[in-house]
Amino acid sequence: MRRIRLAVISFATAAALSVGLAPMATAAAAPSPAEKYIVTLKPGADPGTVAAKHQRSRGASVTHVYRHALHGYAASMSSSAAAAIAAQPEVAAVIPDLDVQMSAQSLPPGIDRVGADESSAAAGDGRGTVDADxxxxxxxxxxxxxxxxxxxxxxxxxxxxxxADLNGHGTHVSGTAAAKDNSVGVVGVAPGARLWAVRVLDANGGGSWSSIICGIDWVTARAATIEVANMSLGGAGGAGSCTDHGLREAICRSTAAGVTYVVAAGNSAADAGGFVPATFDEVITVSAITDFDGEPGGVGTPSCQTGFDDTFANFSNYGADVDLTAPGMCVLSTWRGGGYRSISGTSMASPHVAGAAALFLSAHPDATPAVVRAALVAAGTLDWTGDPDAVKEPLLDVADF
Known part of the structure; x- marks a missing residue:
């Protein structure tokens, strides 16, 4: 099964999910090996009951049951069992699951560059705090x-x-979004915002679409509490639709419930229109720029990697699907084990915007995801160079938030 990589400097190709399975012959043959599938159900069918029935009757090994962002379950089973389940009257679709794999206090340059120290939270003054999740x-x-x-x-x-984070990537993303303003370490764009750890990737950064949908389902069930979700991950694929029985449908339903999703554009130096979830209309897609000194002007000195200050990051995806850009090169943030580390990628740009969304929502709690996106885009600046396409996305700026 081809893999999808997280937005830390590489996205590998992955097959697009196909909807439904063709009926299969039941001629005598050796049992087919177990494969992973996502099963969506028609209205009125209870996911837990149906999953248990299919586990008993078809040998499906159920891993997740979805009740909020999707209506169904995920399981491992043989291809013949999947075909038989697809033919059941209560089943809407059976699609292949896909593996995935990762994308004294100082004021990090990126936090400075997006104006978080000038926002209402005054990130970096030792007192900032943001009431958001x-x-x-x-x-x-x-x-x-x-x-x-x-x-x-x-x-x-x-x-x-x-x-718990056994990799470090999730902890790093968290600090950029919301590290405390507490006189130690670093500070985030939305200092001290409440963080919910939704572990959808393992210690090696590996997971699957079913685990990601599990996370989206969990967040959707708590949409009254959680305003913003960051997904610094993705892979190759098409836009799909809000009825594709997969990742797009889950995000559509979660966004409709009021959760603002921020995602990494990807690190293939390619058009983000060929990557999911970056190409989805419902999310805020973020590319990366190089910023070494927290100021415009292009005079910063390269730190952890070579590059030119205030220019589009050479690894970042681009294109019409990108809504905003943010610092993504040599970003210093929190790391597992209580430490700090500097790494690069659109994974690092995305949480700047997630923090900004939380900052905006703390003052505008009734704003819809579409309103949040419009406000962030309208507030952005264009003081960077090197855009590889004809549509220059604004650089995040929360100074007036």
Whole structure:
């Protein structure tokens, strides 16, 4: 099965999900090996009941049951069992699951560059705090990190119930979005915002669409509490539709419930229109620029990597599907084990915008995801160079928020 990579400097190709399965012959043959599928059900069918029935009658090994963003379940089973289940009257579709794999206090240059120190939270003055909730769909979060306000979470990876970060990526993303303004470490765009660790990727950064949908389903059930979700991940694929029985449908339903989704554009130096979820209309898609000094003007000195200050990052995806850009090169943030690390990618740009969305929503709690996107885009600036396409996206600016 081809893999999809997270937005930390590489996206590999992955097959697009196909909707439904053709009936298969039942001629005598060796049992087919177990494969992973996502099963969506028609209205009126209870996901838990149907999943249990299919587990008994067809040998489906159920891994997730969805009740909010999707209506169905995920399971491992043989292809012949999948075909038989697809023919059941209560089943809307059976689609293949796909594997995925990752995308004293200082004021990081990126936080400075997007104006977070000038916002109402005054990030970096030692007193800033933002009353908002952000879900981080990633490798988990180090809940013991003294610079992060982790209030709960869920583990969608099979094996245990812990949402602890065994990789580091999710903890890094979390700090850029919401590290505390507490005189130690770093500070985020929305300092001290409540963080929900939604572990959809394992210690190696691997997971599947079913685990990601599990996370979206969990967030959707808590849409009255969680305003913003960051997804620094993605892979190759088409736009699909809000009735595709897969990832797009789950995000459509979650967005309709009021959750603002912010996603990485990807790191293939290609048009984001060929990547999901970056190409989805319902999300805020973020590309990356290089910023070494937190100021415009292009005079910053390269730090962790070579590059030119205030220019489009050479790895970043681009195109009409991108809504905003933000710093994504040599971004210093929190790391698992209570530490800090500087890494690069559109994964690092995306949480700047997730923090900005939380900051905006803390003052405008009734704003819809579409209103949040429009406000962030309208507030952006164009003081950067090197856009590889004809549509220059605004650089995030929260100075007036």
């Amino acid at each position: 952000i879900a981080i769909l990633d490798t988990g979060i180090d809940a013991k990190h003294r610079d992060l306000n982790v209030v709960g979470g869920v583990n969608c990876i099979k094996g245990n119930n812990s949402y």
